[in-house]
Amino acid sequence: MNGTAMNSMQRTLTTLGQQEPDRVPLFLLTTMHGAKELDLSIEEYFSRAEHVIEGQLLLLKKYRRDCLYPFFHASIETEAWGGTTIFLPDGPPLCGAPVIARPEQIDNLQPPAVMQSPGLCRVLATIGGLKAQVQDTVPIIGVAISPFSLPVMQMGFDSYIELIYEQPERFERLMQANIAFSVEWANAQLAAGATAICYFDPVSSTTNIPRDLYLKTGQQVAKRALAQIKGPTATHMASGRCLPIMAEIAETGTAVVGVSVLEDLAKLKAAAKQRVSLLGNLNGIEMRRWTPEQAEAEVKRAIAKAGRGGGFLLGDNHGEIPWQVPDDVLLAISAAVERWGRYPLDWVDDWSDGGG
Amino acid sequence: MEELIKPFRAALESLDRIAADNVFRQALERLSPIAAVEQLVVPALEQVGAAWEDGRVALSQVYMSGRFCEELVEKVLPRSDPDRKHQPRSAIVVLSDYHTLGKRIVYSMMRAAGYELFDYGRMDVDELVARALADKISVLLISVLLLPSALKVRAVSDQLKAAGAPVKILVGGAPFLFDAQLWRDVGADAMGRSAADAVNIVHGWMGEMP
Numbered sequence: 184m185n186g187t188a189m190n191s192m193q194r195t196l197t198t199l200g201q202q203e204p205d206r207v208p209l210f211l212l213t214t215m216h217g218a219k220e221l222d223l224s225i226e227e228y229f230s231r232a233e234h235v236i237e238g239q240l241l242l243l244k245k246y247r248r249d250c251l252y253p254f255f256h257a258s259i260e261t262e263a264w265g266g267t268t269i270f271l272p273d274g275p276p277l278c279g280a281p282v283i284a285r286p287e288q289i290d291n292l293q294p295p296a297v298m299q300s301p302g303l304c305r306v307l308a309t310i311g312g313l314k315a316q317v318q319d320t321v322p323i324i325g326v327a328i329s330p331f332s333l334p335v336m337q338m339g340f341d342s343y344i345e346l347i348y349e350q351p352e353r354f355e356r357l358m359q360a361n362i363a364f365s366v367e368w369a370n371a372q373l374a375a376g377a378t379a380i381c382y383f384d385p386v387s388s389t390t391n392i393p394r395d396l397y398l399k400t401g402q403q404v405a406k407r408a409l410a411q412i413k414g415p416t417a418t419h420m421a422s423g424r425c426l427p428i429m430a431e432i433a434e435t436g437t438a439v440v441g442v443s444v445l446e447d448l449a450k451l452k453a454a455a456k457q458r459v460s461l462l463g464n465l466n467g468i469e470m471r472r473w474t475p476e477q478a479e480a481e482v483k484r485a486i487a488k489a490g491r492g493g494g495f496l497l498g499d500n501h502g503e504i505p506w507q508v509p510d511d512v513l514l515a516i517s518a519a520v521e522r523w524g525r526y527p528l529d530w531v532d533d534w535s536d537g538g539g
Numbered sequence: 540m541e542e543l544i545k546p547f548r549a550a551l552e553s554l555d556r557i558a559a560d561n562v563f564r565q566a567l568e569r570l571s572p573i574a575a576v577e578q579l580v581v582p583a584l585e586q587v588g589a590a591w592e593d594g595r596v597a598l599s600q601v602y603m604s605g606r607f608c609e610e611l612v613e614k615v616l617p618r619s620d621p622d623r624k625h626q627p628r629s630a631i632v633v634l635s636d637y638h639t640l641g642k643r644i645v646y647s648m649m650r651a652a653g654y655e656l657f658d659y660g661r662m663d664v665d666e667l668v669a670r671a672l673a674d675k676i677s678v679l680l681i682s683v684l685l686l687p688s689a690l691k692v693r694a695v696s697d698q699l700k701a702a703g704a705p706v707k708i709l710v711g712g713a714p715f716l717f718d719a720q721l722w723r724d725v726g727a728d729a730m731g732r733s734a735a736d737a738v739n740i741v742h743g744w745m746g747e748m749p
Contacts, residue, residue: 274687
């Protein structure tokens with residue numbers, strides 16, 4: 184199969200089936216870069232579905248990516264809960280003040296209706312517009328923040344950690360509301376045309392909570408939520424570590440795990456044991472100052488460590504390329520995937536880490 | 540005191556407030572409050588911080604450990620106690636972005652180590668520079684989560700230098716962990732890889748300052 188040219192959908196599905204496609208799929212998750220393409224501010228860009236549709240299609244062609252990524256910003260979900268968004272000129276939009284100022288508010292918390300949120304409807308319109316353009320040739324990746332990680336934006340990380348440890352009943356009440364919302368939101372995106380849902384769950388990372396706590400909390404929430412989402416999911420740790428819980432993440436029913444540059448990709452691939460595919464793990468922060476040569480070396484390193492046998496999508500390690508990463512680096516990554524990502528990866532036999 | 544550090548750290552990491560309190564009391568039977576802080580609390584928190592750096596302990600445990608210790612130390616070394624370290628004159632801030640957990644952890648660790656410092660909350664560049672100059676700050680701890688915020692440290696550093704203020708800047712947060720060169724690029728004097736690391740760096744600077 185790998186001698187035949189594939190479209191992005193075929194390439195992606197083949198690798199998710201733990202087989203080698205024609206080349207490593209490139210999941211370069213650029214969001215704000217669409218605003219640069221259209222010469223708009225980030226706030227203007229995300230104010231209309233038409234902008235994001237046009238931006239995503241331009242980025243698809245420019246970087247020869249294998250997916251469309253109609254992710255606006257995480258705070259668009261908290262807008263549905265009554266929150267606000269703070270736009271920056273040069274970075275991802277941020278959440279305003281927490282919508283849960285006191286834990287007692289959780290007692291009467293009701294999940295908002297997706298279709299009553301203008302921001303979420305804008306995302307759905309974007310997904311629908313992209314689907315009309317590409318049909319089933321390119322995967323369209325929707326995003327839902329996990330019910331377990333959403334409270335960082337709803338109430339602040341410090342208050343949320345205290346809630347998890349000190350108020351288990353209120354924690355469960357919050358999870359019930361959040362699961363209802365996240366499932367409705369994910370399914371609405373799938374109905375609009377998304378191929379899969381990226382389930383961002385950084386709080387479950389062992390960077391943020393210990394493994395035993397994950398098994399009692401984040402993993403249980405993921406099992407409950409993913410079972411109700413009517414399509415494939417990719418669980419993303421947004422730069423956090425996950426090697427000690429890789430097998431347990433696989434048990435939640437997810438198809439892909441987004442992994443961190445803090446962990447060795449070869450070890451992660453071995454731990455995945457073909458039960459889940461990996462997405463990662465280029466360093467998006469360092470990428471800002473890479474030369475094209477460094478970009479090529481990093482692409483080679485990632486492919487050498489995780490490419491063989493399929494089950495691997497090349498991307499950054501956070502799930503969003505920073506605004507500051509220049510075009511020449513992104514184009515160099517794209518060119519390197521074309522050059523070094525073609526299967527079979529015979530060159531890997533002669534590759535050594537550090538040697539490039 | 541070495542024999543108490545291990546159970547104290549274990550109590551902190553398992554969030555056993557009662558056990559941590561008991562070990563701290565044992566230390567106080569032998570030592571003055573400030574000596575117990577320096578010989579038990581600070582080394583234990585250093586070990587917790589080091590374990591977080593290499594992935595053996597999670598951020599939630601670091602946060603709760605810092606909070607427990609801050610409470611323990613507050614009881615025996617209240618804000619007005621003359622043994623508290625008010626020098627170097629220090630302040631901590633979240634620059635530009637709105638993610639406060641890192642700052643909260645470092646603030647707790649600094650106070651658990653016996654330091655007093657201003658908590659500026661969240662500020663933008665101009666407000667921060669004006670406040671640091673007005674307060675005659677010698678050490679400025681800056682916490683960020685986002686890359687654009689990290690890059691703004693350069694403006695803080697340049698403005699403080701232009702004002703002739705000998706302020707040492709210590710930065711911390713995710714962008715600096717993912718790019719080991721970044722703290723130098725933005726004109727900081729040091730980068731703390733963990734909250735305990737930050738305490739150590741400030742302690743070292745204290746010895747260098749007049």
